[in-house]
Amino acid sequence: MPPELDASAAPPQFPSSLLDALRQARHVLVFTGAGVSAESGIPTFREALKGLWERFDPRELATPEAFQRDPALVWGWYEWRRMQIRHAEPNPGHRAIATLARHVAQLSLVTQNVDDLHERAGSTVIAHLHGQISKPICFNCGLPTFHPEDRPEEPEGGRRLEPPRCGTCGGAIRPGVVWFGEPLPTEDWSHAMEAARSADLVISVGTSNLVYPAAEIPELAARRGATLILVNPAATAMDPIARYTLQGPAGVILPALVAAAFPSLGA
Ligand code: OAD
Helix, strand or coil: CCCCCCCCCCCCCCCHHHHHHHHHCCCEEEEECHHHHHHHCCCCCCHHHCHHHCCCCHHHHCCHHHHHHCHHHHHHHHHHHHHHHHHCCCCHHHHHHHHHCCCCCCEEEEECCCCCHHHHCCCCEEEECCECCCCCEECCCCCECCCCCCCCCCCECCCECCCCECCCCCCEEECCECCCCCCCCHHHHHHHHHHHHHCCEEEEECCCCCCCCCCHHHHHHHHCCCEEEEECCCCCCCHHHCCEEECCCHHHHHHHHHHHHCCCCCC
């Protein structure tokens, strides 16, 4: 269960320079990671290896070799995650990003997440850098396909589930996500780079900023002189180049930030 928000806690305060920068921004790039979905009950990427999967290393599950070695184990892990996503709801952090898009001149949303919670909160995502769990493809012929029944099955015994077969070539269906060692989707990458080259303000939310090339996106914008704002309860690898580090959960910080920057316009 996501943590209870402490209603008695004072709302976060923001420097007026930060609020002015947001109000005057020409092009805001919002870059998100697994932390933005944490308050929806979706474990962050590195937490997703707790519980059932505690004894696995991501490299044992999120690679083409792992899928070839044991398709049922890898497909079972992703179906477990897809089921969690289907049962989850967007949280106030997702919704604040959708609201922000209505108040700034231009907002580009780039995510590393494979869930659809941004879209379900009303956002347009210009790039899913690591693919989408809801868009499986055939491991053999690469054709996009669909889940046999759009109802994720609980992997039997909580872990192994044989993947369905491709209707065209009979190959095994794989999750439509980017695995370690695989290239990022070309179109998504070029949209993200375009935004990184043009944005004058970047809000990086809920990412450890450890995984490249995705982490290049906020880094490139910051090195060009864009104002980099980090939203994360913990320190990240990007802190040294951030103009502002807002320590706290996205579901608390983002709604407060949008309300503080655009009070008259309402949510
Ligand atoms: P990580 O699990 O590496 O990092 C999640 C980040 O979210 C951490 O920095 C947490 O401190 C932060 N966090 C936790 N709860 C939060 C909250 N309520 N609000 C805000 N932040 C919170 O996940 P990512 O950085 O997204 O790639 O990982 C990036 C990529 O690494 C993933 O897309 C995945 C993995 O390799 C692929 O699967 C290809």
